Amino acid sequence: MADGVVYNRIAVLRADRGISRRELAEALGVHYQTIGYLERGEYSPSLHLALRIAEYFEVPIEAVFSLRPFPRLGSEARK
Template identity: 75%
Template structure:
């Protein structure tokens, strides 16, 4: 697993930290559930590592959300902004 800096076009944005906080899940608990080292979760959350498709799908399965609700190539709006947009 290389932690090479990515160009902005290749950066994967995510909501893992928000989802973990909302559900009271530690990095270690999530890492154990999806089969990676807790550091890997930290790297993904900070945008230092883009997860493989398999890892992204395992994380989505863990949170019972579609993968595109967690990961994006574009910066993700805050969940409150997204909810407001949907109700307008």
């Protein structure tokens, strides 16, 4: 496990809902570039922001953020 890296599924959740980075940023009250930094793993969110993102998507925080890379979509079904 890489030290300090927080993996996320923000881009997947955003695409699933059909919303832009700008729309998500406006809903969360952050700059749209912050969403890009988060999605690329260049920035780890505060706990408060992470909880707000999970709440926005109506999923558990573990469905959005992880200390380990998420499995590729479909790989869980193949097991």
